[in-house]
Every structure is written in C-alpha cells, then in structure tokens.
Amino acid sequence: QKEVEQNSGPLSVPEGAIASLNCTYSDRGSQSFFWYRQYSGKSPELIMFIYSNGDKEDGRFTAQLNKASQYVSLLIRDSQPSDSATYLCAAEPGGGADGLTFGKGTHLIIQP
Amino acid sequence: DVKVTQSSRYLVKRTGEKVFLECVQDMDHENMFWYRQDPGLGLRLIYFSYDVKMKEKGDIPEGYSVSREKKERFSLILESASTNQTSMYLCASSLWGQGIMNTEAFFGQGTRLTVV
Numbered sequence: 001q002k003e004v005e006q007n008s009g010p011l012s013v014p015e016g017a018i019a020s021l022n023c024t025y026s027d028r029g030s031q032s033f034f035w036y037r038q039y040s041g042k043s044p045e046l047i048m049f050i051y052s053n054g055d056k057e058d059g060r061f062t063a064q065l066n067k068a069s070q071y072v073s074l075l076i077r078d079s080q081p082s083d084s085a086t087y088l089c090a091a092e093p094g095g096g097a098d099g100l101t102f103g104k105g106t107h108l109i110i111q112p
Numbered sequence: 113d114v115k116v117t118q119s120s121r122y123l124v125k126r127t128g129e130k131v132f133l134e135c136v137q138d139m140d141h142e143n144m145f146w147y148r149q150d151p152g153l154g155l156r157l158i159y160f161s162y163d164v165k166m167k168e169k170g171d172i173p174e175g176y177s178v179s180r181e182k183k184e185r186f187s188l189i190l191e192s193a194s195t196n197q198t199s200m201y202l203c204a205s206s207l208w209g210q211g212i213m214n215t216e217a218f219f220g221q222g223t224r225l226t227v228v
Contacts, residue, residue: 034217051214100215
C-alpha cells in the first residue's frame with residue numbers, strides 16, 4: 001500500500017516567519033513529488049514539484065527532497081496570511097498512469 | 113489557460129437515484145481521475161483512466177462506475193446514490209508517459225454532492 005504521511009496540524013506560524021511542512025512516503029519507487037495548496041472550499045492547486053534530491057526554490061517557496069530518508073518538505077519564507085491553507089503532499093511512481101497518492105494535508109495558519 | 117471543468121458545483125440528490133458527474137479537460141491529457149475528499153480522510157482515488165474506453169479501479173471504487181468515451185471527457189456514475197456518498201468530488205487530468213517527471217494533476221473546481 002503506497003502511503004504519504006503528513007502531520008494534519010494545525011500548524012500556526014507568525015506572519016513573516018518561515019513555515020516548514022513535512023511529508024514522508026512509503027513507496028521507494030516514487031520518483032516525483034508535488035506540493036499542492038488548497039483553500040477551504042476550493043480545489044487543490046500546484047505550488048511546486050520536485051524529483052531530484054536536494055532543494056528547489058521558487059520565489060518564497062523551497063521544496064526539499066531526500067530519497068534516502070523518503071522525506072519531502074516545503075518551506076515558505078516570509079509567511080503571509082494569504083498562505084493560510086491546507087497543503088497537500090503527493091507522490092507519483094514515475095511516468096505511470098496510476099496517478100498521484102496524496103497525503104491528508106497539513107492545515108497551516110499564518111497569524112498576523 | 114489549462115482547464116478541467118466539472119459540470120456542477122453543487123448537487124443534491126435523493127437516495128437511490130442514479131447520479132452522473134461529468135468532467136471535461138481541454139489539455140489533451142491521457143490520464144483522468146476521479147477523487148473524493150472528506151474531512152480527515154484526505155483525497156481518495158475512486159477510478160482513473162489512461163486512455164479512451166480504459167478504466168482502472170482506485171482505492172474506493174465500490175458503488176461507483178466510470179465512462180470514458182472520448183479523450184477529453186470522463187464521467188463518474190453513482191449507480192444508486194447513498195447518504196455515505198455525500199462528499200466533495202474532484203476530477204483531475206494529467207500527462208502520461210515514461211520519463212515524464214512532471215505529471216502534475218490539474219483539478220476541476222469540484223462538485224459538492226449531498227445525498228438526502
């Protein structure tokens with residue numbers, strides 16, 4: 001059974017601080033990993049994807065991947081109240097048609 | 113702009129009714145998916161399809177069926193709706209192919225189905 005685990009939260013972070021979201025996955029064959037943001041009542045939207053070990057930066061967001069530890073993280077710098085949402089981590093086996101396996105999400109609250 | 117469109121945003125149906133949820137994508141994607149999302153349970157895959165007329169069961173297919181007659185359209189069917197199928201239903205599509213690392217799933221806006 002392929003699983004993606006996330007702490008459900010809520011994770012409360014002061015405005016302007018760094019928010020750190022973590023995710024572990026069980027399937028060692030997973031090759032690509034995705035972070036989605038989902039506002040209440042809305043559908044998920046992609047923030048970043050990563051498939052190489054190390055860091056990948058995009059604006060205020062940095063995704064980190066450690067395949068040996070089967071660990072993925074998302075850092076949000078200079079957190080804003082608009083970052084308050086549920087963040088979903090997803091893993092994909094790599095080029096296949098099985099679709100993404102999603103974690104249950106971490107609820108992030110940025111406190112003004 | 114890429115688009116996945118679900119036919120209804122909100123739907124209320126009676127127990128025992130046959131329910132059709134429609135999804136259309138304009139990105140020429142091979143893969144299409146139906147998920148349901150419930151509080152505390154996250155996104156769970158019901159069915160997916162990687163080609164026209166092809167379908168595969170996901171994690172929770174019981175009580176559902178699907179149809180994919182055209183590449184751009186993927187329908188979810190609740191054969192006899194029950195109250196435990198009250199949920200948010202999300203359709204998604206993605207590329208498929210060996211070696212493609214960005215298989216981002218693009219989501220529709222969701223259909224909130226209530227079965228009474």
